Amino acid sequence: MARIDDYKESFRLASEELSKANLHRLARLAEVDISVPEDGMTTLRMLFFGTPHLVLVGQNVDVRREGDQGEVPLPEKILVCHYLLHASGNPSTGELITFRQIPDGHFYFDAFQRRARDPFLATFGKHPELFQRCAQALGGKPAATGDVGLSFQVFPRIAIHLIIWKGDDEFPPEASILFDASIQHNLAVEDIAVLAGMLVYRLMGIARSQK
16 A cells, blocks of 8 residues: 555656646646646646546646636546646547556566456445446446446546456456556556556445435
8 A cells, every 4th residue: 555655656746747847748748728828837638537636737736626616636636647647649549458457467466456357246246226326426438348338438548347247146346447448558557557446446336326
């Protein structure tokens, strides 16, 4: 588990990189809007989990929810910055891959299963209809995979696919988390694991609120 000091340092480094970067180039590659008001503070606007977020880059860097004064958690700020810094501009390929197929994914695979796949399966494996209801709140769209598959556009160029196989009298339910192959060019493997976990825990939070 990362300590708060680790998060602060990670955000500081990402902010430093953004301050020095060609922001118009990053905006084009990441497929986000950019504006430079008269005060000189560059603003990048993107959807993150379907919610408009603003990245303000000037003497300092901050990440905010548009129209919301609530503080964005540090892990989310880091992911937003990393997405901007690593976006390649590569479009979706249509090829779905597992986390293990991402370069270096095998090093983090067990942790990824514990962080994301296992909680998803435990919460929704026997309740696919609950999964479908909760997914609506995050803009999930049907995906032609598994018995129940939904795709979530978490960043402009990154979608995550959550899949359930219902199981029967012989086999228990099963679940999988898949990504378009282009994700390996748009985010580091550690960030992909964190992002998938965030999606699953958002869905779990919605599920708890419905009980």
